[in-house]
Amino acid sequence: MQELDDVKQFLPGDAEVSDIRFEGSDIVIYTDSKDFFLDNSNTVKRIVSELKKRVEVRPSSKLFSEPERAEEKLEDVISDEAKLEELIFQPSLGKVIIRAEKPGAVIGQNGQGLEEIKEEVLWSPQVERVPSISSKVVDRARELTVEDPEFRKDFLHEVGEKIRLEKSTEDQWVRLSSLGGFRQVGRSCLLLQTEESNILMDCGINPSAESGSTDNFPYLNAPELDLRDLDAVILGHAHMDHSGMIPYLYKMGYDGPLYCTKPTRDLMIMNTLDYIGIAHSEGAEAPYDSSAIKQAVKRTITPDLGEVTDITPDVRLTLKNAGHILGSALVHLHVGEGLHNVLYTGDYNYDESEMLRPADTNFQRVETMITESTYGGRDDKQQPREEAQKKFLSKMKQTLNKGGKVIVPVFAIGRSQEILGMLADELDRDYFDYPVYMDGMINDANALHTAYPEFLSKKVQKKIMKEEDSPFLKEQLHAIGSHNERKEAMDSGPAVILTTSGMVTGGPVMSYLENLASDPDNSMIFVGYQAEGTLGRKIQNGRSPIEVNGKTVEVNMDVETVSGFSAHSDRQQIINFCRNLRSSPNRVLTNHGEEKKCFQLASTLHKSLHIDTEAPQNLEVTRLN
Numbered sequence: 038m039q040e041l042d043d044v045k046q047f048l049p050g051d052a053e054v055s056d057i058r059f060e061g062s063d064i065v066i067y068t069d070s071k072d073f074f075l076d077n078s079n080t081v082k083r084i085v086s087e088l089k090k091r092v093e094v095r096p097s098s099k100l101f102s103e104p105e106r107a108e109e110k111l112e113d114v115i116s117d118e119a120k121l122e123e124l125i126f127q128p129s130l131g132k133v134i135i136r137a138e139k140p141g142a143v144i145g146q147n148g149q150g151l152e153e154i155k156e157e158v159l160w161s162p163q164v165e166r167v168p169s170i171s172s173k174v175v176d177r178a179r180e181l182t183v184e185d186p187e188f189r190k191d192f193l194h195e196v197g198e199k200i201r202l203e204k205s206t207e208d209q210w211v212r213l214s215s216l217g218g219f220r221q222v223g224r225s226c227l228l229l230q231t232e233e234s235n236i237l238m239d240c241g242i243n244p245s246a247e248s249g250s251t252d253n254f255p256y257l258n259a260p261e262l263d264l265r266d267l268d269a270v271i272l273g274h275a276h277m278d279h280s281g282m283i284p285y286l287y288k289m290g291y292d293g294p295l296y297c298t299k300p301t302r303d304l305m306i307m308n309t310l311d312y313i314g315i316a317h318s319e320g321a322e323a324p325y326d327s328s329a330i331k332q333a334v335k336r337t338i339t340p341d342l343g344e345v346t347d348i349t350p351d352v353r354l355t356l357k358n359a360g361h362i363l364g365s366a367l368v369h370l371h372v373g374e375g376l377h378n379v380l381y382t383g384d385y386n387y388d389e390s391e392m393l394r395p396a397d398t399n400f401q402r403v404e405t406m407i408t409e410s411t412y413g414g415r416d417d418k419q420q421p422r423e424e425a426q427k428k429f430l431s432k433m434k435q436t437l438n439k440g441g442k443v444i445v446p447v448f449a450i451g452r453s454q455e456i457l458g459m460l461a462d463e464l465d466r467d468y469f470d471y472p473v474y475m476d477g478m479i480n481d482a483n484a485l486h487t488a489y490p491e492f493l494s495k496k497v498q499k500k501i502m503k504e505e506d507s508p509f510l511k512e513q514l515h516a517i518g519s520h521n522e523r524k525e526a527m528d529s530g531p532a533v534i535l536t537t538s539g540m541v542t543g544g545p546v547m548s549y550l551e552n553l554a555s556d557p558d559n560s561m562i563f564v565g566y567q568a569e570g571t572l573g574r575k576i577q578n579g580r581s582p583i584e585v586n587g588k589t590v591e592v593n594m595d596v597e598t599v600s601g602f603s604a605h606s607d608r609q610q611i612i613n614f615c616r617n618l619r620s621s622p623n624r625v626l627t628n629h630g631e632e633k634k635c636f637q638l639a640s641t642l643h644k645s646l647h648i649d650t651e652a653p654q655n656l657e658v659t660r661l662n
């Protein structure tokens with residue numbers, strides 16, 4: 038390939054290069070020379086500035102020491118302060134993955150620690166943070182991410198070759214097919230096509246559709262989608278209505294790359310494995326099994342936020358913080374050389390939250406924006422966060438003072454951490470002498486938050502780094518892992534119980550309802566959206582008695598709803614986001630909202646920004662340029 042030949046021109050005579058490979062959009066040079074491996078920064082700088090490609094130099098197998106010997110040395114070189122947990126050697130890539138509780142202590146000031154490691158063992162170090170909470174689910178997810186490095190090496194090279202194929206310059210067009218999640222919430226899926234490229238963004242399930250109904254999944258049978266021609270899949274965030282069908286694409290024959298952030302990859306593994314587990318426990322069949330998830334993970338490429346990555350001959354991808362859940366990203370695609378720029382927001386929050394920074398508006402150019410409309414309706418105005426907190430805490434205290442239990446139904450990812458973050462300050466106060474139980478996958482999601490502090494708000498990031506302050510490590514917090522522990526929690530005195538599922542449609546919350554709903558001393562506080570038809574919505578509307586686990590239960594507990602903890606932007610925040618974008622869009626398409634809200638948001642944005650807006654329906658195709 039031309040580009041690899043171009044790289045050769047920049048290499049010094051004594052570089053002793055054994056191989057040059059693509060790694061997706063990047064280039065990796067393998068060398069037999071110790072000197073070149075340890076000192077190549079000038080060469081790399083020149084290649085980066087001339088070819089505009091990221092380059093890394095790694096040792097060939099001739100160079101690096103035996104893993105057993107390297108392990109001994111590394112344990113010596115890496116300070117105890119780093120709390121080294123695991124070393125994973127990947128000889129085919131010349132890489133050693135160093136998993137430690139304190140990566141900073143491995144890396145050292147100005148990367149001094151990494152330099153020392155390279156000198157000592159002649160391996161390329163890659164440092165990962167170990168979660169400060171143990172979780173089997175997270176361990177399993179992270180195991181998958183380092184499986185089969187030989188396969189990955191070949192796969193990433195092939196991806197690199199495809200990205201660099203000659204592009205035709207004849208007919209330049211960009212079009213977007215809405216395959217799911219338009220004028221509805223659920224099964225988000227968009228196909229972006231150009232003369233050169235077929236790119237899918239998100240591929241989710243529809244959690245509110247009846248099981249077995251055709252509304253469950255996106256329109257993957259649309260005539261313009263052929264999985265064999267698909268070049269790339271991009272996942273904005275790990276909620277199931279965006280990620281749930283990604284493994285299915287691999288089951289059906291797609292074998293190309295999946296682009297997302299690292300936390301999104303890990304959360305997707307966690308969610309999809311759980312989805313399969315639940316389906317089995319209910320005697321139903323999931324649309325794929327764990328081997329499809331493995332296939333996806335092996336092909337996942339995880340750019341950093343803000344990093345520009347070529348993904349096809351004519352499309353460049355940049356992911357930026359979306360502020361919605363851990364790892365969530367706004368997807369920016371630059372098509373052609375300045376032909377068209379698309380911003381697909383996915384779910385985003387333009388408000389400061391406890392855990393996350395607000396969505397990033399720093400995009401150099403945006404011609405078409407596709408925005409979610411979950412709370413884009415005319416009357417969607419969120420309660421300010423401070424008011425929400427006050428209301429929540431006052432209800433909680435009232436119940437605890439009566440000696441009752443507070444049940445908070447939450448989704449495992451997102452809202453539960455928001456609530457924990459808010460409770461963290463309270464847990465330090467004298468009055469709070471009560472246990473906080475977490476049931477469902479909340480603790481596993483917490484663990485992943487502690488592994489990626491760089492994706493969190495500055496405030497929480499600092500707290501996690503100073504472990505004694507971490508909101509996830511307070512001594513009052515108890516993760517429930519068994520039936521017996523759940524029973525103990527229910528038999529204990531006053532307590533706060535955070536439990537899944539968030540809309541009371543199944544999961545451990547059902548046991549708590551069955552045993553605690555009839556006691557007027559207890560309370561249930563809703564902090565998230567309860568969809569039409571869910572048991573959560575019924576309880577919220579005052580229904581009593583209710584059917585739980587085949588029993589009739591009187592609802593005598595207090596029921597309270599607190600809005601204002603949303604992970605989505607409300608109408609005004611969406612308008613502000615559009616206004617504050619560094620480059621304002623010429624056209625906005627709305628999706629991910631009830632039909633009425635998609636239309637209302639389109640009309641609002643048209644009036645306030647004086648731009649073209651549309652609310653396409655599913656299966657509509659829109660030409661963007």
Ligand SMILES: [Zn+2]
Pocket residue numbers: 274276361384
């Ligand atoms: Zn979401």
